[in-house]
Amino acid sequence: MKNSYQPKIAVIKKIKIQTPEVKLFTLQFKNKEDQKNFEFIPGQFIEVGLPSFSEAPFAVCSNPNDSDKNFQICVRIAGQLTKKIHQLKINDQLTVRGPFGNGFPNNLTGNILLIGGGLGLVPLRPLILANQNNRNFKMQIFYGACEAKDLLFQNEYKIWQKSANLALTLDKQCPNWKGNVGLITTLFDKIKVDSSAIAILCGPPVMYKFVIQKLKQAGLDDANIFLSLERRMHCGIGVCQHCSVGSKYACKHGPIFSYQELKNIPGAL
Amino acid sequence: MDKKQLQKFIQWLQEKNYIVIGPTKEDGQILIKTISESSQLDFSGQLPLYSFKKYLVPSREILFKYKKDDFKADLTAFKQALIGVSIFDLKAILLYNQVFEKDPYYQARLNNTLIIGQSQIPQFQNLSFKVWEDKYEEDILEHLQFDIFLGQAKEKKSSEFKIFTGSKKGQQILNDFAKQSGWKSDFEHVEYAGPIKEEGANPEMMKIKEKMPGSLETDIWQNLDQRCIECGKCTIVCPTCFCFSLTDQPCLNKDEGMRKRCWDSCFYSEFSEITGGHKFLKNTAERIYNWYYHKFVRIPDEYNFPGCVGCGRCSMVCPAGIKIHEVLESIKTK
CATH class of the missing domain: 3.40.50.80 (Nucleotide-binding domain of ferredoxin-NADP reductase (FNR) module)
Structure with missing residues (x-):
């Protein structure tokens, strides 16, 4: 039986400062297979966490066509977890679950x-x-x-x-x-x-x-x-x-x- | 099966490494506890204050033990026999089975649990705790999920239990017991026919469900807002309150800890709070409405049966004297 609570490990590959409070993190799953199989629909979210700091939902914000290579989240400092995430450096790790939810309708024209x-x-x-x-x-x-x-x-x-x-x-x-x-x-x-x-x-x-x-x-x-x-x-x-x-x-x-x-x-x- | 044989059966379960949990009388109160001797069990059929909830949906459980980024799921479950589970609590188990259908932690626990129901509907000392008309019916067993059921014998004076089974596991256990103890195997198997009766959804539930949304315009919820102190006692005793939060608990060792799933209560003001402090359930009135909405609209929408089993425990523990049957009555007659 699939354990929906089981997190996967993602490694920080890039950090870009967006605003004084917001950083853009480029992440890649530690396990290559996890990354290759990762797919998301725009509008879906993932649960991102740090051991001992629990989890919070973040929208995946990168191009879905790149999802087999990496994915991105934008993090604003707002609480304990996000404060800690902002202190992380390249090659540090986060836990990821998901994607969850329905996403935007896919037949938009x-x-x-x-x-x-x-x-x-x-x-x-x-x-x-x-x-x-x-x-x-x-x-x-x-x-x-x-x-x-x-x-x-x-x-x-x-x-x-x-x-x-x-x-x-x-x-x-x-x-x-x-x-x-x-x-x-x-x-x-x-x-x-x-x-x-x-x-x-x-x-x-x-x-x-x-x-x-x-x-x-x-x-x-x-x-x-x-x-x-x-x-x-x-x-x-x-x-x-x-x-x-x-x-x-x-x-x-x-x-x-x-x-x-x-x-x-x-x-x- | 008479009382003596039942006690023997319980001892036999203990010998088979089952932890036996059931109603026992302590200081005049009926409590559900782990028992060491079968004689400790109370089969009077009085409603225990707490349900069997925590034995299937624990108040705190460890989902993972982590060491740095290594999250190991803890799916260990011990063998337990829940005995004397009332119809109310069996109905709640029906709900857990749906809600946690895809939950590996719940399923591991359920697989190691023997559920033994008991037919006597509690004789309430105080009828004002009665929630709605939902009497014991002949056909109720086929709409419940259990392994073994201790039914009252047809002849009232008899002290024997009429034994039913509701699962292969139940049949197997009883056959094994018969073989090893000399008990003259005598039980009737009831095939599970799904949670909903042939005649369709509970009409009482449908009536409340229909009236709920419109009740927002009435003063029902404002009145409750003035009375409810949001202690959360009702959510603790309610057999169907299962909502939870996920939290991490660091250990003293560096980089080690546990990810836990703990009971939560929708009456706590931070229940719906998001980053930045916005709350979607803003006040007591909205939170108490959400509690009723969950039981009488959301669960019926999801599963087509009520999210209230009718045990009345919430009314018994409410320090503000809020009685669920009165609230439901005012929703229906508004």
Whole structure:
């Protein structure tokens, strides 16, 4: 019987500082077979841990087409575990379980609007990277961060813009910033969103209500709005009850849900 | 099988290296404990305060012992015989069997466990703990999972148990016992027919399930918010509360420790808390609603049977005097 709690060991191959609080870790499974067999769907997550510091869920944020070579996670210092992970160096090891959850729908075509708030850009990145040469995929990205220093993956925007339209906004005016200032909802006043678009949202819980309002105003169908739900996930397999959303589990049936599935569940959004 | 033979059978199990666990009377209370002598067992059929939960879903269990990055799963399980398991607790086992169907730790434990049920429905001293109408019925055994069952003989005055088996393991054990002890093997096998009765899902459950979502608009939960002190006692005694957290416990030796699975309680405020401090179950009202939702909507949605076995233990231990049957009544009649 498969033991879903059995972690595999991954080795840190690269560390890239993204912002003062966020590091991008490139990981590779210690066991070559584990790496070769590793596959994930954009939007899925893994449980990453350190012995004696337990585990926490992180979105896999690399290109899914590279998953047989390595994979990446973005870690913001937020608690004991992440503080410790930030102290790790190249060739140090982490434990990994997963991937878990459903991931984004895999047959996306047409106008795709990705909306990321803060760290919410992280789970969207594999979708961006995997669809750079996808001609059936017209990508518009809305990304908002607090300040200019908080913008993630800044060195990749030029490449992304070859295949996507990227609109940035900052909550606060920052020196030398010539782009939009204001919450992510203000981007809807500048860029028209097609009513036939498929929207994919990922951000802090507070963002969803307001962005959904804007999407509904633009005429999007409830079934075409997808959200990634953040919840406390311990087991990853829909047993421990921490991440329940109505009668579903964010770790098993999610973390990606359509607005249609969620709108009548109290407390889901 | 009469009482004497039953005691002999229990001794025989002990000789076969089974740890025997069952109800025993201590200071006027019925407790479930490991017994050394078969005479310690109490077959009066009174409801023990705690269920058999911890013997199948332990309050703390070691999933791994780790040394640096080497995680070794600890799947050892000892042979145990749970004896005198009431219908209530058998229903809870039915739920564990579904929830932990793919859990190697649970399955290892279950494989080493002999489940011996007992028919007497507890005579409640206080009828106010009764949760819902769910009386002992003739056909209930075929909807429960057990190895051996001690049924009451048809003739009320008889002190003999009518023996049923519910598994191959149960049949095998009884045949072995008969061979070795001279007991005149006499039992009836009951084929498991799944957890749900032919006539379909429990109508009482369906009614509550239907009314639950709408009850959010009523003052039921606000009233409970004022009363419940979130001590979590109900979640500890509840045979069907199985939620857990995973934590690491470092040892004193450097780089060594244990990854553990421990009971949690959805009444604790950090249960739904994520990094940054946001809680998805924000207050007592939301947490108590979630507890009822799990038992009367989420479990029925997942498995089509109720997440409440009707034992009333939560009402017995609640320091705030919250009675589950009253809450359910107010949900139904709102």
